[in-house]
Amino acid sequence: MSDLTRLGAAELADRLAASEISSEEATRAHLERIAAADRDVHAFLHVASERAIETARAVDALRSSGESLGPLAGVPIAIKDVLCTHDMPSTSGSRILEGWVPPYDATVVRRLREAHLIPLGKTNMDEFAMGSSTEHSAFGPTRNPWDLERTPGGSGGGSAAAVAAFEAPLALGSDTGGSIRQPAALTGTVGVKPTYGGVSRYGAIALASSLDQVGPVSRSILDAALLHDVIAGHDPLDSTSIPDVWPSMADAARVGQRDDALRGLRIGVVKEIAGGGDGFQPGVRQRFDETVQLLGAAGAEIVEVSAPSFEYAVAAYYLILPAEASSNLARFDSVRFGLRVPPESGPVTVERVMAATRDAGFGAEVKRRIILGTYALSAGYYDAYYGSAQKVRTLIQRDFQAAFSQAHVLISPAAPTTAFGLGEKVDDPLAMYLNDLTTIPANLAGVPGLALPMGLAPEDGLPVGLQLMAPAREDARLYTVGAAVERLLEGEWGHRLLSRAPRLAQTEMFANEEGAV
Ligand code: GLN
Numbered sequence: 103m104s105d106l107t108r109l110g111a112a113e114l115a116d117r118l119a120a121s122e123i124s125s126e127e128a129t130r131a132h133l134e135r136i137a138a139a140d141r142d143v144h145a146f147l148h149v150a151s152e153r154a155i156e157t158a159r160a161v162d163a164l165r166s167s168g169e170s171l172g173p174l175a176g177v178p179i180a181i182k183d184v185l186c187t188h189d190m191p192s193t194s195g196s197r198i199l200e201g202w203v204p205p206y207d208a209t210v211v212r213r214l215r216e217a218h219l220i221p222l223g224k225t226n227m228d229e230f231a232m233g234s235s236t237e238h239s240a241f242g243p244t245r246n247p248w249d250l251e252r253t254p255g256g257s258g259g260g261s262a263a264a265v266a267a268f269e270a271p272l273a274l275g276s277d278t279g280g281s282i283r284q285p286a287a288l289t290g291t292v293g294v295k296p297t298y299g300g301v302s303r304y305g306a307i308a309l310a311s312s313l314d315q316v317g318p319v320s321r322s323i324l325d326a327a328l329l330h331d332v333i334a335g336h337d338p339l340d341s342t343s344i345p346d347v348w349p350s351m352a353d354a355a356r357v358g359q360r361d362d363a364l365r366g367l368r369i370g371v372v373k374e375i376a377g378g379g380d381g382f383q384p385g386v387r388q389r390f391d392e393t394v395q396l397l398g399a400a401g402a403e404i405v406e407v408s409a410p411s412f413e414y415a416v417a418a419y420y421l422i423l424p425a426e427a428s429s430n431l432a433r434f435d436s437v438r439f440g441l442r443v444p445p446e447s448g449p450v451t452v453e454r455v456m457a458a459t460r461d462a463g464f465g466a467e468v469k470r471r472i473i474l475g476t477y478a479l480s481a482g483y484y485d486a487y488y489g490s491a492q493k494v495r496t497l498i499q500r501d502f503q504a505a506f507s508q509a510h511v512l513i514s515p516a517a518p519t520t521a522f523g524l525g526e527k528v529d530d531p532l533a534m535y536l537n538d539l540t541t542i543p544a545n546l547a548g549v550p551g552l553a554l555p556m557g558l559a560p561e562d563g564l565p566v567g568l569q570l571m572a573p574a575r576e577d578a579r580l581y582t583v584g585a586a587v588e589r590l591l592e593g594e595w596g597h598r599l600l601s602r603a604p605r606l607a608q609t610e611m612f613a614n615e616e617g618a619v
Contacts, residue, residue, distance in 0.1 A: 106123065106127065106128050106131035106132075107131050107132055107135045107268040107269070107271075108268060109271065110271055110320070110321050110322050110324075110325045111174060111177050111271040111272045111320060111322075111325040111328060111329070112322070112324050112325055112328060114128055114176075114177050114271055115173055115174055115175070115176070115177055115328070118165070118175065118176040118177070119171075121165070121166075124158070124162045124176075125158035125159075125161045125162050125165075125175075125176030125177075125220060126155060126158040126159050126162055128158070128176065128177065128178060128220075129154050129155055129157075129158040129178050129220050129222070130155065130158075132178045132222055132268075132269060132270055132271075133149070133151050133154065133155070133222065135267075135268055135269050136149055136222065136223075136264075136269045136270075139247075139267050139268075139269055140267075140269060142245060142250055143244060143245050143247055143250070143263050143264075143267050143269070144226060144242060144243065144244050144245060144260075144263075145180070145225055145226060145244050145254075145259075145260045145261070145263040145264035145267065145269055146180070146222075146223045146224065146225055146226065146260065146264065146269070147183050147191070147193060147195075147223075147224050147225065147226050147239075147241055147260070148183070148190050148191055148223045148224040149222065149223035150189070150190055150221060150222065150223050153189060153221075154178065154220050154221065154222050154223075157220050157221070158176065158178075158220050161175055161176045161218045161220065162176065164218070171218055172217040172218060172332070173328055173331075173352070174217055174218075174219050174272075174328055174329065174332060175217065175218035175219070176218060176219075176220065177219055177220065177271060177272065178219070178220040178221075178222050178270055178271065178272070179214060179219045179220065179221060179222065179270060179271075179272040179273060179274065179329075180221075180222050180223060180224075180225050180260075180261055180264040180265070180269065180270035180272070180273040180274075181211060181214075181221055181223070181224055181225065181261075181273070181274050182224070182225050182227055182258050182260065182261045182273065182274050182275050182276055183195060183224040183225060183226065183227055183260070184227060184230075184231055184257075184276045184306055184307050184309075185208040185210060185211055185224075185274060185276070185305060185306055185307075185316070186204035186206060186207060186208045186211065186305035186306075186307065187203075187204065187207055187208070187211050187221070187224065188203070188204055188205060188206055188207050189203070190203065190221070190223065190224050191203050191224065192204050192224065192307065193224075193240075193241070194227065194229065194230050194231065194307040195226065195227040195228055195229040195230065195231075195238070195239040195240055195241065195257070196229045196230055196240050196434075196463065196464065196465070196468070197240040197441065197462070197463045197464075197465070198434050198439070198440050198441045198459070198460070198463030198464060199307075199434075199439060199440040199441070200240070200440065200441065201440070202439060202440045204305070206305060207305060208302070208304060208305025208306055208316075209302035209304040209305055209337045209339060209340065210274060210301060210302060210305070210306070210316050210333045211274075211305065213332055213333050213335075214274075214332060214333070217332045219272070219332070222269075222270055225244075225258070225260030225261045225263075225264055225273060226239050226241060226242075226243075226244045226259060226260030227239060227256065227257045227258055227259065227260055227261075227281075228256045228257035228259070228281075228467070229464070229465045229467065229468050230307070230309055230427070230431065230468055231257040231258075231276055231278055231281055231309045231314075232257065232309065232427070232467050232468060232471055233256040233257050233467060233534065234255060234256045234257070234280070234281075234284055234527075234534050234535075234537035234538060235253035235254075235255060235256045235259065235522070235524075235527065235528060235534065235537075236253060236254060236255070236256040236257065236258075236259030236260060236263075236285075237253060237256070237524065237525075237528045238256070238257075238465055238467045238468075238528075239260075240465055243259075243524060244259040244260045244263045245263065245524070246259075246263060246266075246288060246289060246521045247263055247266045247267035247289065248266070248289065248290065248521060248564055248565065249521065249564065251523060251524060252288075252521040252522060252523055252524060252564075253288070253521060253522060253523070253524055253526075254266070254285055254288055254289050254521065255284045255285035255286075255287065255288035255289065255517065255521065255537070256281060256284070256285060257276075257278075257281040257285075258273075258275035258276065258277075258281045258282055258285050258293075258319065259285050259288075259289075261273035261274065261275045261282075261285070261319045262275070262285035262286055262288070262289040262291050262293065262319055263285075263289055265289070265291050265319050265320060265321055266289035266290060266291050266321075271320065271321065271325065272318065272319065272320050272325060272329050273318075273319040273320075274316060274317070274318065274319065274329075274333070275293060275316070275317055275318075275319045276306055276309075276314055276315065276316050276317070277293075277295035277314075277315050277316075277317055277541075277545065277551075278309045278310050278313045278314045278315075278423065278545060279313065279419055279423065279538045279541060279542045279545050280517075280537070280538035280540075280541030280542060280545070282294065282295050282317050282318075282319060282553070283295060283516050283517075283541045283551055283552070283553035283567070283569060284516065284517045284537055284538060284541055284553075284567075285319075286319065286516065286553040286554070286567055287515075287516035287517035287520075287553050287555075287565065287566065287567020287569075288517060288520065288521040288564075288565065288567070289521070289565060290555045290558075290565030290567075291319060291320065291321055291555070292318075292319070292320045292321060292322060292323055292325070292326045292552070292553065292554045292555070292584075292588075293317065293318070293319045293320075293326070293552070293553045294317045294318050294326050294330060294550070294551070294552045294553075294577075294580070295315050295317050295541075295544060295545070295550060295551045295552075296315050296316075296317050296330065296334065296550050296577050297315075297344075297548060297549065297550045297574045297575050297576075297577055298312075298313075298315055298342070298545075298548030298549075298574070299340075299342050299343055299344035299548070300315070300334050300344060300346070300348070300550070300575075300577060301315060301316045301317060301330075301333050301334050302316070302333075302335075302337035302339065302340045302343050303315070303316065303340050303342065303343075304337055304339040304340045304343075308426075308430040309423070309426075309427055309430065310422065310423040310425075310426035310427055310430070311342075311426055311430065312342075312422070312426060313419075313422070313423065313426070313545040313546070315545075316333065317330070317333075318330050318333070322588065323355050323358070323552075323554060323581060323584040323585040323588045324352060324355045324356070324359075324585060326351075326355075326552075326581070326584075327350075327351035327352045327354065327355040327581045327585075328351075328352045330351040330577065330581070331348075331350055331351050331352055334348050334351070334577075335347075335348060344575075346575060348577070348578070349578045350578075351577060351578055351581045352581075353578075354578035354579070354581040354582045354585075355581040355582065355584070355585040356585070357582045357585075358581065358582040358583060358584065358585025358586040358587075358588075358589070359585050359586070359589055362401065363582065363583075363585070363586035363589075364397060364400045364401050364402045364583075364586045364587075364590065365400075365401035365402070366401065366402075366403070367401075367402045367403070367510055367511070367583065367586075368402070368403045368405060368508070368509045368510050369394075369397055369402045369403065369404050369405070369509055369510070369511055369512075369513055369583075370405050370406070370407035370505050370506075370508055370509025370511070370512045370513070371394055371404060371405070371406050371407065371512075371513055371514070372407055372408075372409050372412065372505065372512050372513070372514050373406055373407065373408045373409070374408065374409050374410065374412040374413055375409075375412055375514040375515070375539060375540045375543070376390065376514055376515075377390045377391075377514070377515050377518075379539075381518045381519075381536050381539065382515065382518045382519070383518065383519040383520060383559065383561070384561065385520065385559030385560050385561045385562065385566065386515050386517070386518060386519060386520065386559060386566050387515070388559075388560065389515075389556050389557050389558075389559065389566040389568075390514070390515045390556065390566075390568065392557075393513075393556045393568055393587075393591065394513070396590055396591070396594055397513075397587070397590070400586075400590050405508055405509055407504075407505040407508050407509055407512065408501075408505075409498070409501035409502070409504075409505055409543070410501065411494060411497035411498045411500075411501045412498065412501065412543050414494045414497075414498075415494070415498055415539075415542045415543045415546055416535060416536065416538065416539060416542055417491075417494070418490075418491040418492075418494035418495055418498070418546065419491075419538075419542045419545070419546060420474070420535060421474075421478050421487050421488055421490075421491035422488070422491050422492070422495065422546075423471070423475075424471040424472070424474040424475030424478060425475045425478050425479050425488050425491075426475070427471050427472065427475055428471070428472045428473075428474075428475025428476045428479065429475070429479075431464075431468070431472055434459075434460065434463065434464075435456050435459075435460075436455050436456050436458075436459035436460070437452070437456075440463070441459055441462065441463040442455060442459055443455070443458045443459045443461075443462045443463070444458060445457070445458045446458070467531070470531065478491075494546075495546045495547075498543055498546045498547055499546070499547045499548075501543075502543070502547045502549055502571075502573070506572075506573045510572075510579065510583070511570050511571065511572050511579060511580070511583050512570070512571040512572075513568060513569065513570055513571075514540045514568075514569050514571075515540055515566070515567065515568065515569065516540060516541065516553035516554075516567030516568055516569035517537060517540065517541070517553075517567055518536065518537065518539055518540065519537075520559045520562055520564035520565065520566060521564050521565075540569055541553075541569065543571075544571050547574075548574050549571055549572065549573060549574050550571065550572050550574070550576065550577045550580050551569055551570070551571045551580075552569065552570045552571075552580045552581075552584050553567045553568065553569050554567065554568055554570070554584055554587065554588055554591075555567060555568070555591070556568040556591055557591065568587065568591075570583055570584055570587070
């Protein structure tokens with residue numbers, strides 16, 4: 103096994119650009135790593151080995167012909183299975199789409215290909231992105247590379263675990279309530295939910311259309327920024343895509359790597375989600391408090407801000423999300439996509455085939471949310487439930503506005519706990535829902551959020567995540583501040599978290615490997 107898998111995307115890209123290594127070598131190294139590690143981790147639902155090598159060779163040929171290529175050309179990437187790929191199955195973690203190969207690529211996937219990244223395969227996820235542990239996948243859970251008995255978070259546990267286990271330097275995720283940021287927190291990786299409308303949703307299998315955003319997963323802020331630059335930008339195929347021309351997020355991250363990048367920055371600690379409430383693990387709170395102190399000592403001005411409506415964010419989200427999901431998932435009707443199951447007995451009518459298919463094809467969590475959503479939208483209850491939830495959403499947006507009038511960025515823990523055990527919360531929907539306590543407000547308001555590692559919790563030695571949030575359209579600010587915070591915390595805790603890390607290092611997966619840590 104080559105230690106090419108230990109390099110980040112930016113470092114790989116530099117070596118590729120200097121022709122010190124080929125994309126084929128980089129791709130093979132990651133495919134070998136997947137072959138060694140993924141039996142245990144199960145980050146991937148589909149690995150496209152041959153096609154990846156072919157694509158890498160083609161990119162190497164382009165480079166040797168002198169073609170000028172984008173900054174991430176030749177770098178391998180894993181893709182969450184929520185995204186449509188014309189050459190790989192796209193199941194969204196559901197039995198109902200098992201084996202379905204879409205006729206087209208999601209816009210973000212098309213952009214990856216145009217930028218000459220190398221798709222390695224599709225990553226595991228909770229079914230239709232409903233969940234916080236990847237245990238709701240119809241194809242079995244993903245395990246956390248730091249401790250194989252724990253979950254990597256969810257719904258994008260596959261993308262986060264692939265990056266944490268060095269199976270890919272980069273991945274794409276999707277974040278409706280936290281599915282990029284919470285798994286990042288639980289695996290010690292970086293994950294970004296862009297401003298709503300900043301990245302195209304075209305070809306992303308919809309969960310809740312007013313909340314969904316696609317975003318990058320990586321092991322460093324600069325790597326996430328480089329990927330953000332590839333996927334962002336207006337898409338006429340997505341009616342909610344905003345027409346902004348974005349500044350370079352990679353340049354923004356590089357600004358943050360300079361000395362003194364934190365001086366004069368006003369950072370708002372959001373009282374309601376700062377770790378004081380129920381459900382926060384003491385070690386998460388401790389790391390967060392230390393981080394706030396370090397930021398102050400580095401020249402940032404720390405202000406406490408209050409966002410009283412955040413208290414109702416999870417409740418509002420679990421009305422809005424099921425309402426939108428129940429409508430989006432109506433397309434899985436046994437006629438147009440995937441699975442078709444005839445009724446066990448009796449007449450074969452369209453309705454009965456549809457019912458039998460949806461019964462067999464959807465898992466329990468998906469059914470729970472469809473029922474909740476159709477109920478919340480039903481004539482007699484619409485105002486009481488959906489209408490009230492939308493009002494709360496407006497209050498949350500106002501809280502953000504007020505908070506951003508006092509601070510350039512807001513911070514909180516990215517998740518209330520470190521990685522929890524497989525099976526620990528899977529039968530307790532409410533406990534599962536509370537994992538997104540700190541991430542959901544950003545989705546409801548459409549503002550960008552970024553999760554990055556802030557050391558390990560003293561009680562269990564597992565990664566703790568910090569969340570940064572910025573006003574809508576200020577994604578570049580997140581990368582500047584994120585890079586500055588990353589540098590500060592690495593200096594303080596003396597490690598680039600993952601190079602030291604996963605407990606996988608102690609298992610046979612890394613046995614006989616050079617560069618094992
Ligand atoms: N865990 C949240 C949920 O179950 C978030 C999901 C997501 O962001 N896709 O809805």
